[in-house]
Amino acid sequence: MLHSSKFDFLIKQNKDKIFNYALYMLRNRMDAEDVAQEVMIRIWKNINKFNFYAARAWIMRTTHNLCIDNLRQKGKQYHREVSLDDNLSERIEDHNIDQSPEKVLSESMINEKIKNAIDRLPEIHKSPFVLYEIQGFKYKEIGKILDIPLNSVKVNILRARKQLQKELRFYAKKQLK
Amino acid sequence: MQKNNSNKIEESLLAKIIAVAYGDAGLMDKIKIYKLAKKNALVKQLLIEYRLTANTVHKIEETELPVSISDKVRSRIEGKSNSNAVGSFIYSRLFARPILSTSVALLLMIGIVGIFLFTKPASESKYSKIEIELAQQQFEHSLAIVGKVFQHAEKKLEIEVISKHVSKPLNTGLIYLNDYLIGG
Numbered sequence: 001m002l003h004s005s006k007f008d009f010l011i012k013q014n015k016d017k018i019f020n021y022a023l024y025m026l027r028n029r030m031d032a033e034d035v036a037q038e039v040m041i042r043i044w045k046n047i048n049k050f051n052f053y054a055a056r057a058w059i060m061r062t063t064h065n066l067c068i069d070n071l072r073q074k075g076k077q078y079h080r081e082v083s084l085d086d087n088l089s090e091r092i093e094d095h096n097i098d099q100s101p102e103k104v105l106s107e108s109m110i111n112e113k114i115k116n117a118i119d120r121l122p123e124i125h126k127s128p129f130v131l132y133e134i135q136g137f138k139y140k141e142i143g144k145i146l147d148i149p150l151n152s153v154k155v156n157i158l159r160a161r162k163q164l165q166k167e168l169r170f171y172a173k174k175q176l177k
Numbered sequence: 178m179q180k181n182n183s184n185k186i187e188e189s190l191l192a193k194i195i196a197v198a199y200g201d202a203g204l205m206d207k208i209k210i211y212k213l214a215k216k217n218a219l220v221k222q223l224l225i226e227y228r229l230t231a232n233t234v235h236k237i238e239e240t241e242l243p244v245s246i247s248d249k250v251r252s253r254i255e256g257k258s259n260s261n262a263v264g265s266f267i268y269s270r271l272f273a274r275p276i277l278s279t280s281v282a283l284l285l286m287i288g289i290v291g292i293f294l295f296t297k298p299a300s301e302s303k304y305s306k307i308e309i310e311l312a313q314q315q316f317e318h319s320l321a322i323v324g325k326v327f328q329h330a331e332k333k334l335e336i337e338v339i340s341k342h343v344s345k346p347l348n349t350g351l352i353y354l355n356d357y358l359i360g361g
Contacts, residue, residue, distance in 0.1 A: 040247065162191075
């Protein structure tokens with residue numbers, strides 16, 4: 001009973017993080033869903049083994065390792081099959097009271113461009129960037145998850161930010177005008 | 178000024194500008210960069226551009242995991258855990274405790290013995306009276322045969338074995354013994 005509620009809590013807190021991370025890493029919805037399922041099953045199997053405070057890092061480390069395994073197995077560098085921004089039409093409908101559809105569409109396009117630019121980042125830069133900027137993990141936690149020194153985490157995030165900026169310079173300038 | 182030329186900025190300064198734009202720089206760095214941005218157009222431009230990207234990145238919403246996936250996992254887990262739960266319940270209640278397991282074994286033994294005891298009259302009632310009488314007759318007949326065999330064996334023992342094979346050699350032996358004793 002206790003295990004079940006502990007599991008429910010952990011899943012509720014982390015399921016979207018697991019799925020998003022897998023989605024960014026694998027660029028394929030089906031694979032990301034498979035990884036998310038596997039991670040959740042592993043959480044259940046190990047529910048007694050890890051302590052509650054270290055659970056978040058353990059879960060993301062497992063997700064990361066499974067993503068790497070998946071990429072190695074398939075040896076793929078294919079493009080995203082399903083867009084990350086699947087709910088674009090819903091967001092245009094939701095925002096049309098406050099904002100014009102053109103503006104929402106333009107924002108969504110920039111969002112999509114950024115997501116694609118993140119997609120194109122090398123894995124070594126993308127993992128810490130996604131964990132830090134999108135999922136809100138601390139440097140220390142990212143070091144534990146990816147099993148790399150703290151300094152490497154900072155350097156890789158900085159390089160990712162620079163590369164992202166290089167790719168998005170055109171859109172940034174366009175927006176400033 | 179930390180500027181090599183009009184278009185290039187030192188790496189360490191760029192790192193600080195980026196950190197300020199993404200909102201994770203220290204207070205001192207923030208003040209330093211804001212002051213510099215007021216004086217230097219390039220620093221200001223970089224700060225604005227990076228901040229714009231940072232804001233967009235921070236606005237990215239997480240895609241929700243489809244409910245069907247978590248439901249699928251839950252049903253798989255619940256299926257496994259229920260079968261495990263029944264097994265572990267029986268094991269923990271009956272077999273993991275020595276006193277309980279001993280008493281269960283005793284109860285089982287008593288039950289088995291009891292079943293045999295109580296089912297015995299029922300098994301007797303399976304045979305009819307005629308069958309019982311026939312069995313008795315057959316039993317008596319077989320006893321009579323055995324009796325006859327014994328009588329025959331007794332006669333043979335008295336007449337043939339004892340008189341011929343036992344008493345005769347015994348007599349001759351005794352004769353030899355008498356002769357020897359009298360002679361000595």
